Amino acid sequence: MTDSFEAKGKRRKLVEELRSKGISDEDVLNAINKVPRHLFMDPAFLIHAYTDKAFPISSGQTISQPYTVAVQTSLLRVKKRDRILEIGTGSGYQAAVLAEMGARVYTIERFRDLYIKAQHTLSSLGYNIEFFYGDGYEGKEQYGPYDGIIVTAAAPGIPQKLLGQLKIGGRLVIPAGNQDSQVMTLIVRNGEAEYETTTHGNFVFVPMLKGTVNDKN
Numbered sequence: 443m444t445d446s447f448e449a450k451g452k453r454r455k456l457v458e459e460l461r462s463k464g465i466s467d468e469d470v471l472n473a474i475n476k477v478p479r480h481l482f483m484d485p486a487f488l489i490h491a492y493t494d495k496a497f498p499i500s501s502g503q504t505i506s507q508p509y510t511v512a513v514q515t516s517l518l519r520v521k522k523r524d525r526i527l528e529i530g531t532g533s534g535y536q537a538a539v540l541a542e543m544g545a546r547v548y549t550i551e552r553f554r555d556l557y558i559k560a561q562h563t564l565s566s567l568g569y570n571i572e573f574f575y576g577d578g579y580e581g582k583e584q585y586g587p588y589d590g591i592i593v594t595a596a597a598p599g600i601p602q603k604l605l606g607q608l609k610i611g612g613r614l615v616i617p618a619g620n621q622d623s624q625v626m627t628l629i630v631r632n633g634e635a636e637y638e639t640t641t642h643g644n645f646v647f648v649p650m651l652k653g654t655v656n657d658k659n
C-alpha cells in the first residue's frame with residue numbers, strides 16, 4: 443500500500459483544521475500528519491479520509507473522527523517507549539498514531555475480522571504493534587502495567603480491571619456514559635489506590651460491549 447502526494451496535501455490541511463479546533467500538542471499533530479488515514483478505510487473513500495469525520499468500517503464499527511483521536515492522544519501525553527494499551531483496535535488508525543509517537547502499542551479488538559484486517563494494514567505499513575483478539579474489559583495484564591490506556595468505545599462505567607493495570611502515574615482516557623453521549627474522562631493513577639478524575643468534553647462512540655465476535659469466515 444502506498445501513500446500519495448494528493449493524500450499528503452489533504453493531510454496537511456486536516457492538521458491545520460485540527461489546530462484551528464484547539465489541538466495544540468505538536469507531537470500529536472505531527473503523528474496525524476504522518477499516518478495515511480485513507481489506507482485504513484476502503485481506498486475508494488479517499489475523498490472522505492481527510493475530512494474531520496468518523497467513517498464506517500466493517501463489522502458495523504467506525505474509524506474515529508480525527509479530532510477525537512487528537513483529543514484522546516493529547517490527554518494520554520505519550521512519551522517515546524511508553525507502554526500503551528488500546529481497547530478497540532477497529533481500523534487500527536489510532537494504534538498507528540500512537541506507534542508514530544514512539545509508543546509500544548498493545549491493542550485489543552472483540553471482532554475477529556477487524557482484528558485480522560488491522561494487522562494486515564499495520565504490518566504492510568511497517569508498524570510494529572501487538573494485536574489481541576479478546577474482550578477489552580479484561581485488559582491485558584501480562585504486558586502491563588501501562589503508562590497509558592485508551593478506550594476507543596463508549597463505556598457505560600469505568601472498567602475496574604483497567605484501573606488496576608495502570609502504572610503509578612499512568613493515565614486512562616475513556617469516553618464514559620450512555621449510548622447517546624459520553625464524557626471524555628481522564629483518570630490519573632496517583633498512588634496504589636489513589637485516582638484523580640477530570641472530564642474533557644462530550645463525544646459519541648460506538649458501544650464498548652462484552653465478549654468477542656468470531657465473524658471471520
Ligand code: SAH
Pocket residue numbers: 503504505506529530531532533534535536537550551552553556576577578579594595648649650651652653
Ligand atoms: N480505535 C479505532 C476506533 C474503532 S471503533 C480506530 O482507530 O479505528 C471502536 C472499536 O472498539 C470497535 O471496533 C469495537 O468492536 C471495539 N470494541 C468495543 N467493545 C470492545 C471490547 N470490550 N473489547 C475490545 N474491543 C471492543
